[in-house]
Amino acid sequence: MPRFAHPDFAYTPLVTRLGYYMGVPAADISALDALPYREQRFDRGDVIIARGASINWVVLVTSGWAARSRNTRSGDRQIINILLPGDIVTPDVFVLHRLDHEIEALSTVTIRFLEKPDLQALLERAPGLATALWWAAAQEDSIVREHVVRLGRRNAIERIAHFLLEMHRRLMIVKQADEGAMILPLTQLEIADALGLSNVHVNKTLFKLEDLGHIRRQKTVTQLLNIPALAALCDFDTLYLHLEADQAVSQGTS
Amino acid sequence: MPRFAHPDFAYTPLVTRLGYYMGVPAADISALDALPYREQRFDRGDVIIARGASINWVVLVTSGWAARSRNTRSGDRQIINILLPGDIVTPDVFVLHRLDHEIEALSTVTIRFLEKPDLQALLERAPGLATALWWAAAQEDSIVREHVVRLGRRNAIERIAHFLLEMHRRLMIVKQADEGAMILPLTQLEIADALGLSNVHVNKTLFKLEDLGHIRRQKTVTQLLNIPALAALCDFDTLYLHLEADQAVSQGTS
DNA sequence: CGTCCTATTGATGGGGTTCAAGGCGTGTGG
DNA sequence: CCACACGCCTTGAACCCCATCAATAGGACG
Numbered sequence: 001m002p003r004f005a006h007p008d009f010a011y012t013p014l015v016t017r018l019g020y021y022m023g024v025p026a027a028d029i030s031a032l033d034a035l036p037y038r039e040q041r042f043d044r045g046d047v048i049i050a051r052g053a054s055i056n057w058v059v060l061v062t063s064g065w066a067a068r069s070r071n072t073r074s075g076d077r078q079i080i081n082i083l084l085p086g087d088i089v090t091p092d093v094f095v096l097h098r099l100d101h102e103i104e105a106l107s108t109v110t111i112r113f114l115e116k117p118d119l120q121a122l123l124e125r126a127p128g129l130a131t132a133l134w135w136a137a138a139q140e141d142s143i144v145r146e147h148v149v150r151l152g153r154r155n156a157i158e159r160i161a162h163f164l165l166e167m168h169r170r171l172m173i174v175k176q177a178d179e180g181a182m183i184l185p186l187t188q189l190e191i192a193d194a195l196g197l198s199n200v201h202v203n204k205t206l207f208k209l210e211d212l213g214h215i216r217r218q219k220t221v222t223q224l225l226n227i228p229a230l231a232a233l234c235d236f237d238t239l240y241l242h243l244e245a246d247q248a249v250s251q252g253t254s
Numbered sequence: 255m256p257r258f259a260h261p262d263f264a265y266t267p268l269v270t271r272l273g274y275y276m277g278v279p280a281a282d283i284s285a286l287d288a289l290p291y292r293e294q295r296f297d298r299g300d301v302i303i304a305r306g307a308s309i310n311w312v313v314l315v316t317s318g319w320a321a322r323s324r325n326t327r328s329g330d331r332q333i334i335n336i337l338l339p340g341d342i343v344t345p346d347v348f349v350l351h352r353l354d355h356e357i358e359a360l361s362t363v364t365i366r367f368l369e370k371p372d373l374q375a376l377l378e379r380a381p382g383l384a385t386a387l388w389w390a391a392a393q394e395d396s397i398v399r400e401h402v403v404r405l406g407r408r409n410a411i412e413r414i415a416h417f418l419l420e421m422h423r424r425l426m427i428v429k430q431a432d433e434g435a436m437i438l439p440l441t442q443l444e445i446a447d448a449l450g451l452s453n454v455h456v457n458k459t460l461f462k463l464e465d466l467g468h469i470r471r472q473k474t475v476t477q478l479l480n481i482p483a484l485a486a487l488c489d490f491d492t493l494y495l496h497l498e499a500d501q502a503v504s505q506g507t508s
Numbered sequence: 509c510g511t512c513c514t515a516t517t518g519a520t521g522g523g524g525t526t527c528a529a530g531g532c533g534t535g536t537g538g
Numbered sequence: 539c540c541a542c543a544c545g546c547c548t549t550g551a552a553c554c555c556c557a558t559c560a561a562t563a564g565g566a567c568g
Contacts, residue, residue: 021349052493070403073489078406080399092392095275095385100396100494131349138346141395142354145334148398149324151405152332152450156556187514196406198557203516235327239306240354410524441546452525457548 012112013086013174014060018132020173022244028128035122038113042066042105044185049089049103055096057113059089064109065185068101069193079194081144082106082167082186086174091137094120107185139242143170146240151196156205158234159195164215165236168224173243181223266366267340267428268314272386274427276498282382289376292367296320296359303343303357309350311367313343318363319439322355323447333448335398336360336421336440340428345391348374361439393496397424400494405450410459412488413449418469419490422478427497435477 011033018029039062042048048066049055061083068080080101083089089103093116123130143166150159167184171177188206189199197205209215214230216223224230231237265287272283293316296302302320303309315337322334334355337343343357347370377384397420404413421438425431442460443453451459463469468484470477478484485491 068399070407072403072407076407078403080402092388092395095389095392096396096496097498098493098496100496101399134346135349138349141346141398142350144395144398144402145322145355148334148401148405149326149332151402152447153324153326153330188516189514193406199515200517200558201556204556207516239352242350242352242354244351442548443546453547454526454549455524458524461548 012060012062013084013176014088014136017086017174018129018136020243021132021135024128024132028126029132031122031126032129035114035118040111040113042109042111044105044107046105047102048105048109048111049099051099051102053099055090055093055099056116057090058093058116058119059103060112060114061085061087061089062110062112065106066109066111067104067106067190067194069104070101077193078196079190081140081147082194084167084170084174085176086136087140088133088136091133091140106190135242142240142242154234156195156197156201157208159197160191160202160205161209161214161230162234162236163191163195164222164224165227165230165234168227169238169241173241180225180227181221183220184222185220266314266316267338267430268342268390271340271428272383272390274497275386275389278382278386282380283386285376285380286383289368289372294365294367296363296365298359298361300359301356302359302363302365303353305353305356307353309344309347309353310370311344312347312370312373313357314366314368315339315341315343316364316366319360320363320365321358321360321444321448323358324355331447332450333444335394335401336448338421338424338428339430340390341394342387342390345387345394360444389496396494396496408488410449410451410455411462413451414445414456414459415463415468415484416488416490417445417449418476418478419481419484419488420495422481423492423495427495434479434481435475437474438476439474 011030015030015033018024018032019026042064049059051070063085066083066087066089068083070078070080072078083103089111090099123133146166150162154162164184168177168182171182176182186194187199188202191197192199192202195202206215206217209230210217212229214224214226214233216225265284269284269286272278272286273280296318303313305324317339320337320341320343322337324332324334326332337357343365344353377387400420404416408416418438422431422436425436430436441453442456445451446453446456449456460469460471463484464471466483468478468480468487470479
């Protein structure tokens with residue numbers, strides 16, 4: 001049974017994550033944790049923000065998993081992006097007045113609400129924080145663009161391999177995963193709704209990945225037994241995560 | 255043969271587009287046109303910015319069509335978003351140092367390059383412009399999210415209908431389309447690469463839409479003969495375009 | 509100890525891909 | 539000025555990946 005690194009309790013996950021963006025003083029960034037906030041817990045399945053709702057707070061994920069999702073007329077659901085601890089739920093709250101999609105809890109989550117004026121005042125004092133937050137928002141944009149490629153031009157096994165690798169990388173950034181293992185609190189239906197597949201086919205494809213010896217699953221723990229093989233299988237390239245610290249290590253292939 | 259509204263020659267398409275964002279003084283916005291710039295023409299098929307290139311300019315589309323795209327190892331291409339006149343090619347140039355996808359010319363395009371410091375200085379003098387540009391960037395994010403839904407949970411005919419409606423709306427915003435017609439300088443292969451389909455199936459599906467009497471095609475001109483029927487077919491809802499001027503008119507359905 | 513949700517597995521069918529061939533328009537060079 | 543090449547469109551045929559349907563098993567929870 002793999003052990004998981006302890007989260008860095010000194011900081012909120014977002015502050016931990018922003019540390020990946022080089023060139024900004026740590027003091028600027030950690031000032032974010034000093035802002036007054038309200039926190040609320042939601043349970044799996046809860047709608048955190050409804051589609052069409054007006055948004056008036058800066059909203060962050062502090063713990064647990066959530067998702068941006070859309071429900072179609074025919075009853076299908078598409079998960080647009082998974083939101084992990086450290087993700088910004090409402091990056092555009094200063095310019096968009098209504099949310100065009102739904103925010104949904106995928107596990108028990110803690111959501112932090114900041115007052116817009118509070119953050120605005122802080123950003124004027126700490127311009128480095130503004131830059132770092134902008135980077136975080138840009139990173140999510142990039143993740144969504146990669147999701148488009150995943151849905152448009154990869155088959156089921158490639159989509160799932162790519163998805164697992166992305167989740168693992170993103171969890172590592174906020175110190176919520178081990179080198180080769182992570183906790184995935186997702187049902188196969190939720191993976192299916194993220195990847196544009198059916199739950200049945202997700203199930204069969206997960207077994208295919210296990211039979212290949214690339215992953216192992218035990219309850220909510222997913223082990224990545226052979227990350228290079230997984231990356232080769234789906235042409236995974238971390239350029240889109242814009243982790244400058246990585247650039248010396250892994251140069252993009254294609 | 256439909257006639258097309260004359261573009262508003264007084265302004266750059268981006269300035270025209272930013273006029274859709276209410277509550278910002280027009281003087282702030284039109285100051286954008288006063289910035290010094292360099293413009294360059296590209297021909298269909300040219301790579302405007304290569305994947306992995308470092309980005310040092312604020313880049314805008316002034317005329318013509320371009321695309322964000324990715325090529326997979328197996329030789330497939332996925333078009334992530336179509337860039338029209340008035341679109342911002344590098345919204346994240348101030349925080350990301352390399353482009354994770356390719357910018358490609360889909361027709362003859364004029365690309366405008368602004369110096370980062372020039373724009374930065376202007377934004378300090380005209381904060382309303384900063385807000386409006388942020389809105390434009392947020393609108394593109396939203397369009398990409400909708401693309402995820404389109405790829406993940408819609409079939410071929412719905413994808414194409416939805417795509418045509420989106421292109422028409424976006425062209426209307428920059429005064430490049432008539433009420434019921436537009437010029438689409440795209441090959442069927444390019445539509446296929448945008449929608450995750452094959453060119454063969456795009457061809458057959460376009461005929462299906464014509465047989466239904468919803469569209470008509472003559473060379474590069476595409477007419478939308480029955481927009482309500484098209485919208486009903488694919489569950490098109492403009493909420494994701496965040497056009498405040500529309501909100502009184504069309505409330506979201508689902 | 510029933511109930512509900514999730515996981516699992518097999519069978520069937522269809523939407524879309526792939527392969528292949530022909531037509532059409534446009535540009536280019538002899 | 540014609541011949542040819544090339545890119546794009548069009549159409550048919552065969553196939554396949556994945557959806558759908560259905561039925562069972564396995565927890566978690568009250």
